[in-house]
Amino acid sequence: MRPVTQPPSTPTQARRVLAAAKRLIPPTPLSRRLALQSLLFATGFGTFLTGSAVYFTKLVGLSASQVGVGLSVAAVVAFLAAYPAGRVVDIIGPKRTWAVCTLVGALMFALWPFLHGFAAYLAVTVVFELVQNPGGAGRNAYILDVMPEKERVQTQAYMYSSLNVGFTLGALISGVALALDNLTVLRWMPIVTLVLGLVNAFFIVRLPRAERDVRVADKSRRKEPVPGPGxxxxxxxxxxxxxxxxxxxxxxxxxxxxxxxxxxxxxxxxxxxxxxxxxxxxxxxxxxxxxxxxxxxxxxxxxxxxxxxxxxxxxxxxxxxxxxxxxxxxxxxxxxxxxxxxxxxxxxxxxxxxxxxxxxxxxxxxxxxxxxxxxxxxxxxxxxxxxxxxxxxxxxxxxxxxxxxxxxxxxxxxxxxxxxxxxxxxxxxxxxxxxxx
Incomplete structure (x- = not known):
């Protein structure tokens, strides 16, 4: 009996599968670092976000309508703060703004286990939005500033994929905590977000400075007016x-x-x-x-x-x-x-x-x-x-x-x-x- 051999197309198919898998990995060291940063952020924030409805109602003592009101107020604050936040980024520098806001935002999760009532929830939610707004603006400006022009869109696509992976991991972590049905475990879940947030802030600090950050760091150029119309x-x-x-x-x-x-x-x-x-x-x-x-x-x-x-x-x-x-x-x-x-x-x-x-x-x-x-x-x-x-x-x-x-x-x-x-x-x-x- 003639031995069975693999069809000749198999190596080609394997190469195609391998090539497709490689396309899911960011191609440059900097794009890989940015994708990893997105993964860190989304895992930490996703851990809190997935169980937030239970956390707010069972531990903070809110009604569903109070949660909705708080989020609506935060949305209004975000709308009002968006333009000033963008100006802050141009003055301080994108990476510095991003790193500082990430650090402060992470530290705020240490407050959640000790909060109770609508007033405390609203205050922390609004302040968190005020911190996140310039942080997000700094992040977006940094990516456009630091990446070579031909890599910007592709890098943001890889970061977007990493965000979704991170939110999935965060949902799994939170899902385990929710499955335990233990309020003590749930109360201290924000500490996971805190720890990952601190790692994320350190990770951002270690990224290379973008052109705007270099300009801000140069005291002789810092007060030069920015040319061009607003x-x-x-x-x-x-x-x-x-x-x-x-x-x-x-x-x-x-x-x-x-x-x-x-x-x-x-x-x-x-x-x-x-x-x-x-x-x-x-x-x-x-x-x-x-x-x-x-x-x-x-x-x-x-x-x-x-x-x-x-x-x-x-x-x-x-x-x-x-x-x-x-x-x-x-x-x-x-x-x-x-x-x-x-x-x-x-x-x-x-x-x-x-x-x-x-x-x-x-x-x-x-x-x-x-x-x-x-x-x-x-x-x-x-x-x-x-x-x-x-x-x-x-x-x-x-x-x-x-x-x-x-x-x-x-x-x-x-x-x-x-x-x-x-x-x-x-x-x-x-x-x-x-x-x-």
């Missing part, structure tokens, strides 16, 4: 971020509206929620490095916006059908609706990274980030209440209105981006308009 004079940038905020309401569909629709308006089993979020997590871990790979120019980014808008609308159309379906068909359609809205998230993220890399003034990245955050909040802050009302109260007609909002935002992005491009060509250094990715 971000509030760039109408295209403001409009771009408003429409980007509207398109980012895909997260409201993902995390709020589709789950509520599943529970209230379909016959789907509630365990499907776990499958939906699991699918989203897996896609957001493994796909960002691929979906961002083709985004090299502004035109590529605008194509990504159109793809994101198409997925957004498709998710609405698929989900509205489940109003009148039953059984397995409903389960399949709800799952497809969640998959398509995740596609909208991935395409939109890659495009936004390109816009930030090319259309921000590199001399004012903190300010541009702060202004962008203000207008993004204006674009998405209303969505949880409005989208929930439309879907739950209006049914299929409400989903059509949500889809129409996504279409309007998609159509509005192109003229906003072109306006920001013209401003960049006229007012910003040439580096701000070179291709990335």
């Amino acid at each position: 971000a509030l004079r760039n109408r295209g940038w403001m409009a771009l971020n408003f429409f980007a905020g509207v398109l980012e309401t895909n997260q409201v569909l993902l995390n709020v509206v589709i789950p509520l629709w599943l529970v209230e308006k379909t016959d789907s089993p509630h365990w499907l929620l776990a499958w939906l979020f699991g699918t989203n997590t897996v896609m957001c871990i493994f796909l960002p490095a691929y979906t961002s790979r083709g985004v090299r120019t502004i035109d590529d980014a605008l194509k990504g916006i159109r793809i994101s808008g198409a997925f957004f609308v498709l998710s609405c159309l698929i989900t509205l059908l489940t109003h009148s379906t039953v059984g397995f068909l409903t389960v399949l359609l709800v799952w497809l609706g969640h998959v398509t809205v995740t596609g909208a998230e991935l395409a939109n993220s890659a495009s936004e990274w390109a816009f930030q890399a090319q259309l921000m003034d590199p001399r004012r990245r903190g300010e541009y980030g702060g202004v962008g955050q203000v207008f993004k909040t204006a674009g998405d802050g209303w969505a949880p209440a409005v989208f929930t009302f439309l879907a739950i109260s209006w049914g299929p007609a409400g989903w059509l209105v949500i889809a129409a909002i996504a279409v309007i935002a998609t159509l509005g992005m192109a003229p906003a981006v072109r306006s920001a491009q013209r401003f960049a060509a006229r007012e910003l250094p040439p580096v701000a308009t070179e291709p990335v990715g």
Whole structure:
């Protein structure tokens, strides 16, 4: 009998699998360090976030409405603080701001085991938001400042994947604590976040200084006025971020509206929620490095916006059908609706990274980030209440209105981006308009 041999295609297939696996690993030492930092942050914060609802109600002594009020107040504070926070980054330096805010934010978790009542919860939540705001602005400015231009979008994609891995690990850690059903164990869970936060702050300090950090450290240059017009004079940038905020309401569909629709308006089993979020997590871990790979120019980014808008609308159309379906068909359609809205998230993220890399003034990245955050909040802050009302109260007609909002935002992005491009060509250094990715 002739011996059985492996088909000749097997080595090629193995090489392809190996090459695909390598693409999930950041290609440069600095991008790997930034991805690891994202993993540290998300693991620590995800550990607290996963069990926060139980923590706030069982240990801090809050009602569900009080938790909601606190988060709403914090959101308003974040909106008001976004622009000043961006200016702080430009004055102090992105890495220093990021590291200090990360350290202070980590230390605040040491307070949670000793807090009780709404006033204490509100105070800590608001202060934490005030700390996180400049920290996030510093992080975003640092990445754009320190990374070579051709690596910026891809590096942010790897960091995005690492965030999702970290939040998954944090959820597993918190899930073990919740499964023990022991309030003493749960009370001291914020210490895990504290420890990982301190490691994260040390990790950030060890990162190389970016150009803006070097400039701030040079006392002879520190008080030099920053050249160029401010971000509030760039109408295209403001409009771009408003429409980007509207398109980012895909997260409201993902995390709020589709789950509520599943529970209230379909016959789907509630365990499907776990499958939906699991699918989203897996896609957001493994796909960002691929979906961002083709985004090299502004035109590529605008194509990504159109793809994101198409997925957004498709998710609405698929989900509205489940109003009148039953059984397995409903389960399949709800799952497809969640998959398509995740596609909208991935395409939109890659495009936004390109816009930030090319259309921000590199001399004012903190300010541009702060202004962008203000207008993004204006674009998405209303969505949880409005989208929930439309879907739950209006049914299929409400989903059509949500889809129409996504279409309007998609159509509005192109003229906003072109306006920001013209401003960049006229007012910003040439580096701000070179291709990335």
